[in-house]
Amino acid sequence: MPAQPAAVTAAQVRALLLRRDEVVIADVREEALYARGHPLWAANFPLSLLELDAWRRIPRRDTPVVVYGDADAPARRAIDALRRLGYSGVRPLLDGLDGWTASGGELFQGVNVPSKAFGELVESVNRTPSLAAEHVGALIEAGTPPVIVDARRFDEFHTMSIPTATSVPGAELVLRIRELAPDPATPVVVNCAGRTRSIIGAQSLINAGLPNPVAALRNGTIGWTLAGQRLDHGATGTAPLGVADSHHALARSGARAVARRAGVRFARTSELPGLHGPGRTTYLFDVRSAAEFAAGHLDGSLHAPGGQLVQETDHYAPVRGARIVLVDDDGVRAAMTGSWLAQMGWETWAISPAAPGDLLRRGAEPGPVPDPPQVDTVNAATLRTWLGPREEATTVIDRLDADQAATAVIDVGPSREYAAGHVPGAWHAARARLPAALGTIGAATRYVVTSPTGRLARFAAADLSRLTSAPVFSLDGGTAAWGTGAPLESEPARYAVAPADRYRRPYEGTDNGRAAMEAYLEWEFGLVEQLKRDGTHHFRVLR
Incomplete structure (x- = not known):
């Protein structure tokens, strides 16, 4: 070693x-x-x-x-x-x-703490206007609702939303808001699940010069729920894709102005090689929608919708001190996203807009990954013969617990996907916790490792082969391959070790407890003081 x-x-x-x-x-x-x-x-x-x-x-x-x-x-x-x-x-x-x-x-x-703490700092510096859930609810009940725009991802909006709201993910707000609220006297309310995207979304519209009265929905869908008000489920309303020329011009002017104030530098595609020079990490992100990215993007760029990039900067750009280059084709979304990243202390550039002739790469842009290790594999048909006829779930569990001459299947994929559907009888264990998992699973004649596509399973199978003398196989094609020829099961769920692969956000889903939501809001309120104690953030909020 x-x-x-x-x-x-x-x-x-x-x-x-x-x-x-x-x-x-x-x-x-x-x-x-x-x-x-x-x-x-x-x-x-x-x-x-x-x-x-x-x-x-x-x-x-x-x-x-x-x-x-x-x-x-x-x-x-x-x-x-x-x-x-x-x-x-x-x-x-x-x-x-x-x-x-x-x-x-x-x-x-x-x-996503840097982004959430930054959002709280933005509100404290700018006194971003906000409206209580009760007030907005009363306007809706009276038949005089403001234009309510939900700044989250569409899937989050579809799960639960404020009545009458329209889905306009964060980076789209400045570009598309005038299509929904063309009258400058119309109030606009921005919401998310908690606070950050509501604050950043509302302040984006204010910073970009929207003349309408703008406010964040105070505490988002959490505040709405705590106020005892009804949420919609399954909403599908989205902003128009087309933007009037006059509205586009105003959005572009406002976005570029605030971007320059924040310190964003603008470049042409031809200048990219210099930005990608040696000795410096440069992230190249296309901040448009997934459909637009797939239809044509800059070679080497990765998709990162602008609102989520600001919300999850630690995930997309974990190299603190790196340079970030943003791309759009409209002159609005990259500039507006960049205005926030620059305020968060990132050296930020924008190619905004890129020329249509530069956006020629089509389809998804898979991230680079190493070749998985060479391991023994088994196809789904053979695995079905190893597992034998499917019996009642409890009978199979009893047999596996009693008969150590068995094929043990271990699913190392995300626990949420395992819970939604897995190979019948399979155990779940995070790859890093396989040593502890074996103590629960016990000895077997052979082990088969699976994951959603099978790629992660091959890495895990190589790990497992160093922990046991029994033969270890990776399921070729993963759980998806099993599911094409035989049903998956969701119950029973057999966790060899308690899953810890995902932190359950108190603002997601529809079954959160009141105490958890209140605790989450208290945590967010305290982030500004934590930033002061930490002292490493380099945030500089525009006023």
């Missing part, structure tokens, strides 16, 4: 952040554990998914990467994996999170 590199102290990491040098702080625990507490600029890179994430999210292989984990996801294993992927600047954080807190470092709970 190669020697581990010298550890980096918390003080050294803090110095890098304060100098705005490039650095990745990689928390390799599962997301639910990461959400319990981490440094402000730590990005979640679960050890279970590291090979599938690293090349896309950390494009330059000599980027300084500081790693910490836990007993299930040791920093040593992550460092070894990153070295195999070609990263040369990987070092452990001295004493991990304990070392960070012992040095006086602040720990932040939750996910």
Whole structure:
């Protein structure tokens, strides 16, 4: 085993952040554990998914990467994996999170914390107008509703929404709002599930010079629910795709003006090679809709819808200190998105608009991933013969628990997808927690590892083969291949270790408890004070 590199102290990491040098702080625990507490600029890179994430999210292989984990996801294993992927600047954080807190470092709970904390700072500096749910509800009941625009992703809007609202994801707001509210006297209310996208959306319209009265819906759908008001489910309303020339001109003028105030620099496509020069990480993001991106985009760009990019910057751009280049074809969305990223301390450029002749690459743009390890595979038809005739679920569980001469199937995919449908009788275990999972599953004649497409399963099968002398196979084509010829099951769910691969956001879904929603709002309200104590953010909010 190669020697581990010298550890980096918390003080050294803090110095890098304060100098705005490039650095990745990689928390390799599962997301639910990461959400319990981490440094402000730590990005979640679960050890279970590291090979599938690293090349896309950390494009330059000599980027300084500081790693910490836990007993299930040791920093040593992550460092070894990153070295195999070609990263040369990987070092452990001295004493991990304990070392960070012992040095006086602040720990932040939750996910997407830089963006959420920034949103709270924006409201505190600008006093972004907001309206209480009760007030907006009364206007709707009276038949005089404002134009309500939901700044979340469409799928979130479709799950639950404010009555009469229209889906206009964040980056689309400035471009399309005048199609919905052409009369400057019409009030506009922006909502999300909680606070951040409501605040950023409302302030975007204000900053871009929309003359209408604009407000955020205070505390979003959480505030609406806590007020005892009814949410809609299954709404489908979206803004018109077409934008009048006069409205487009106003949107473009306003977006470019605020972008320049924030420090965004504009470039042409021909200048990209210089921005991609050596020794500097440059992210190239197309901030338009997924359909527009698929129809034609700039070669080498990745899709990151602008509103979500501002909301989840730590996910899309985990290299703090990197350069971000944004692309659109309308002169509005990249400029407006860039105005926020620049205020968050990123060096931001915009190709806004790109020439149609530059947007020639079609289809999805898959991120670069290494070839999976060579492992033994089994097809779905053979696996069905190994598992034998399907019996009642409880009988199968009893047989597997009693008869150790069995084929044990282990699903290492996301726990939510496993719960929705898995190979009958399969166990679930995150890849990084396979050693503990084997203690629950017990000995078997053979093990078969699966995941949604089978790619992750091959990495996990290679890991598992080092933990057992029994034959280990990867299901060819993954769970999707099984599902084409035989039914999946959702029950019973058999978790070999308690799933921790996803933090359940208190603002998502329709079954959140009141206490959890109230606690979430209290957490958001406290983020500005945490930013002051931490001192590494470099946020500069326009007034």
